[in-house]
Amino acid sequence: MTKRSFLLFRLARLSLSISWLIPVAVFGQPKPSDLTPYERDTNQTATYSQIISWYQQLDRQYEQAKLVEIGKTDIGKPLHLFLLASDKQFTARPNRITLLINNGIHPGEPEGIDACMMLARDLLKANKLPKNVLIALVPVYNVGGSLNRGVSRVNQNGPESYGFRGNARNLNLNRDFIKAEAENTKAFQTMFQSLKPQVFIDNHTSDGADYQHVLTYFATQKDKLQPVVSGYMTRSFQPELDKMLTAKGFPPAPYINHAGDTPESGLIGYNDTPRYSTGYAALFNCFGFTLETHMWKPYPARVKASYAFDEAVMRLCERDAQTILTNQQRANEAVRQQETFTLSTKLDRTKTDSVTFLGYAAGYKPSDVSGLKRLYYDRAKPFTKRVPYWNTFSIDMQVDKPRSYIIPQAWQEVIGELKRNGVTLQTLPKDTLMGVSAYYITEYKSAQRPYEGHFIHTGVKVKTEPQRIQFYKGDFLIQTNQAVNRYIVETLEPQGVDSFFAWNFFDSVLDQKEYFSDYIFEDTAAELVKNNPALKKQLEEKRATDKAFAENADAQLDFIYRQTPYYEKTHNRYPVYRLN
Structure with a gap:
């Protein structure tokens, strides 16, 4: 670290400690009647009714503000969106960008809720709204979790009480952006496709290691973004954002996802797949940030950091609005014409960067509970040092897109997902026999325990067969010449890490529906083997190389059965077909 950089970070640390004592509002001190519940008592976060009442009042008071209901939530109450223009x-307008800010996806992490209430008021009161940015705020996304108020986060330093991570169905909504089981998510997706934002923020609170930073964040994984958008985000937007945050007293660090026991071992970039909010946004060439304020800092410091982050992103959007808008338009056109798509990525540990990290010395001592060794952080021993940072992800699996996909109308749940997410579908005008490429699922692993209500599939392997299949009037054709091609390919290709197949939408094809009775099929099988030398050879070779198979009469009958016309062609056949 240079002497100048070291002084900059020392000053930032001093400014950061002082900033905890400064009122949050940056556009002048509000009158007592204009104070949010948090400002009246900085160890409180607003309740659901207080949040909605606050935005209703701003809507009534200012013509530049509008509060709308965008759908229902799982608990039955509406999901709101607050618009500032x-x-x-x-x-959404073609000559203006949209900045979408989401709050309370985990209501126990409420800093963004309180910060955005104040930010919206301050922008309106001071008439400081950006001229070329539509600001769209979700006041509180997980309404059910917000209403389930208590003290469920044992590692968090305030506020006094707050909402719960799970929603009314006990879903973690930040794992629901592909499967979209929650009514909240369906409403969000409809709103997202209507606004088509260019930049997205999801406000959170971290958990885990102790360190000096109040504010950490991760951006949309750069190696998965379309290159035009990724290059601008990493080379222009983020460096300027980091400078602004440091100047405000909140020197940032990457989200603390560390390689070893402590952050000193090095940090690993976050691979936000499409199940997460920022990963979902990236499918549509919208770059995003997940803000993570540090759970053990005083609550006022965390709220102020959230305010500073959201306000800084907004000002950069204002400054670079035309560039951001043009980049998304170029990316949309590139994706429309793109031929090869990445289905999964993996961390490349051979490519190492480094970042400045403001940490605390870590050590080990006997636990007062177990008497065994435990980790602790010594706040009397702060340090500033460069630590390794691995944030390059290489391609693990790719696929060439087909000219079109065909999906039978029977799969209405998937069809509904596609339509809600901006995919254009055409219906077949008449019954048609078509030549297609069909996938057969040959291998997969399913979780032993449910994850967000699903036994998610991984390690999927397929084989491809050309087949002629009868389709019917009303079945759906999906052409892959669309700006939403990434969403289409990553959800419909079964090997995608967050594909509809991975999330169990097509599990019924994994069930065999017709079987045989051993005592009857024995004679038929013997006749088949006798009259088919190739089948007999296959059977003998498998017996010779697989002892368990050789000792299992039922398995041998099943092996033969699968070579007959009686075995159903639909077993393990993936019901989304490719037209090349």
Whole structure:
């Protein structure tokens, strides 16, 4: 670290400690009647009813603000969106970008809720709305979790009480952006496709290691973004954002996902697959940030950091609006024409960067509970040092897109997902026999325990067969010449890490529906082997190389059965077909 950099970070640390004592508002001190519940008592976060009442009041008070209901939530209450527009035009427009800010996806992490209430007020009161940015705030996304108020986060330093991580169905909504089981998610997706934002923020609170940073964040994984958007985000937007945050007293660090026991071992970039909010946004060439304020810092410091982050991103959007808009348009066109798509990535540990990290010395001592060795952080021993940072992800699996996909109308749940996410589908006008490429699922692993209500599939392997299949009037054709091609390919290709197949949408094809009776099929099988030398050779070779198979009469009958016309062609056949 250079002497100048070291002084900059020392000053930032001093500014950070002082900033905890400064009122949050940056556009002048509000009148007592204009204070949020948090500002009246900084160890409180607003309740659901207080949040909605606050935005209703701003809607009534200012013509540049509008509160709308965008759908229902799992608990039955509406999901709200608060729109801020200097020109009083509250819809997406081709010459203006949209900044979407999501709050309370985990209501026990409420800093963004309180920060955005104040930010919205301050922007309106001071008439400081950006001229070329539509700001769309979700006041509180997980309404059911917000209403389930208590003290469920034992590792968190305030506020006094807060909402719960799970929603009314006990779903973690930040794992639901592909399967979209929650009504919240369906409403969010419809809103997202209507606004088509260019930049997205999801406000959170971290858990885990102790360190000096109040504010950490991860950006959309750069190696998965379309290169035009990724290059601008990493080379222009993020460096300027980090400078602004440091100047505000909140020197940032990458989200603390460390390689060893402590952050000193090095940090690993976050691979936000499409199940997460920022990974979902990236499918549509919208770059995003997950803000993670540090759970053990005083609550006022965390709220102020959230305010500073959201306000800084907004100002950069204002400054670079035309560049951001043009980049997304170019990316959409590139994706429309793109031929090869990545289905999964893996961390490349051969490519190492480094970042400045403000940490505390870690050590080990006997546990007062178990008497065994335990980790602790010594706040009397702060340090500033460069630590390794691995944030390059290489391609693990790719696929060439087909000209079109065909999906039978029977799979209405998947069809509904596609339509809600902006995919254009065409219906077949008449019954048609078509030549297609069909996948057969040959191998997969399923979780032993449910994950978000699903036994998610991994390690999927397929074989491809050309087949002629009868389709019917009303079945769906999906052409892959669309700006949403990434969403189409990554959800419909069964080997995608967050594909619809991975999330169990097509599990019924894994069930065999017709079988044979051993005592009857024995004679038929013997006749088949006798009259088919090739089948007999296959059977003998498998017996010779597989002892368990050789000792299992049922397995040998099943092996023969699968070579007959009686065995159903639909077993393990993936019901989304490729037209090349």
